[in-house]
Amino acid sequence: MFEVMTASKAEQVAARTNEAFERLAEPLRREIKLHCYRMLGSVHEAEDLVQETYLRAWRGFDGFEGGLFRAWLYKIATNACLNALEARKSAQRVLPDQMGSPAIGMPDGVPATEVAWLEPYPDSQLESIADDQPNPEVRYAAREAVQLAFVAAIQQLPPRQRVALLLCDVLGWAATETATLLGGSTASVNSALQRARETLATRYPEGRPLAVARPSVAQQRLLDRYLRAWEDHDLDGFVALLKEDATFTMPPWLQWYAGREAIRSFFAIAWQSCRGMRVIPAAANGQPAFAVYARTDADPRFTANGIHVLTLEGDRIATMTLFLEPRMFEMFGLPLVLEES
Structure with a gap:
């Protein structure tokens, strides 16, 4: 008992x-x-x-x-x-524009699947996380610190500098608290933090990313036009939405493109092999995004093609990152094959 x-x-x-x-x-x-x-x-x-x-x-x-x-x-x-x-093997995950100069012609060879590519973060997984930090030590607002370009930039930092920046400047920890976590001195944390800030300053001369507000009414119309241009294969309409110096990357391909004309030339050829698209609005990294399904002569179904993450500046698109990895659709709660209605 x-x-x-x-x-x-x-x-x-x-x-x-x-x-x-x-x-x-x-x-x-x-x-x-x-x-x-x-x-x-x-x-x-x-x-x-x-x-x-x-x-x-x-x-x-x-x-x-x-x-x-x-x-x-x-x-x-x-x-x-x-x-x-x-x-x-490498402490960094990257985007193609961090690895070399923009391309001129079409890609040749095969995608660089051996490279550790940065991944997008679904906004649905940001829900219920506090968006405001009252701590005066916080340098980056929550929406700034999840932007794709910011996450890409901090991947270039050595791991301990990355920790110092995230804990001190993003979460608002004191250097003494961070030192306790890392098992080092406060002076070493302040030194790592200073080096991290200096590195980021080369990417953000004003000291921080541009604030990303939710799309305005005019920008929402821009996004609607983007969706229609892709589904209609309207090359002129699509290119008209871009800034003159817009950039386009598409991991896992190494090649990336800068400027309206280079982007136009790429899609004028790339869209020839596609026999239709369906585009679904999404959101990633606090930015507008789309999930794109495509079909070809070889497969008449609409199958997962890529997740598009956009950066808007005013009434134009400044950057497009197309993650051509179907397995990412699962992260966004989306099927790999779209049922036709």
Whole structure:
């Protein structure tokens, strides 16, 4: 009888511990995932690291000595990310325009699938994450710090500089708190932070990305025209939406294009092999996005083609990043084959 009662009591204690852990940890899951994404540049890797983080935290929860649980969870997640980056062949994920000069002709060869490409982050996974940070140490608003160009820029930082910038300038941690997490001195954190800021200043001369507001009424009309131009294969209408110096990248292809005429020349040829498109509005990295389905002579179905992420400047499109990777559709909750209505 004693053994049965003891086992029952142990189960009750374990149940209360699990309940306490879930109550503290689950509301933080999405922001921890976003932190891992910023560190790693990959939604798929971030998902794996969140699972690892929560498993480590659950196993160590009995040893949690109080204090701020959120900071403790970030410490576990950050160390897991640093370990993952150390195990990688390259600590960076990139976009094509970070690897060379713009192309002139059409791509030749095959996509560079061996390159670790940056991935887009679905806006649906940003829901319920606080959009405002009252901490005066925060340098980047939440929507700025998730922009595709910003995430691409911080991937160029060494991992510990990346940590210092994300914790101090994005999350608003003090240098002393960051030093405790990294196991170093406050001076070393301030030094890493200064170097990270200097590197970003070459990308953002004004010290930060341009603020990204939600599309205005005029910009929403621009996006509607983009959708129609793609579905109608209206090359002139599409090119008219671009800034004169617009850029276009399409990982996993290394080639990228700069300027209206270069982009026009590419799509004048690329669209010839397509026999129809369906375009679905989406959102990624706090920016307008579309999921594009295409069909060809070889396959009459509308199958997943790419996720388009756009940067708007005024009444024109400044950048287009086309992620030509069908598996990303799953991240956006979209099917690989579109049922025709």
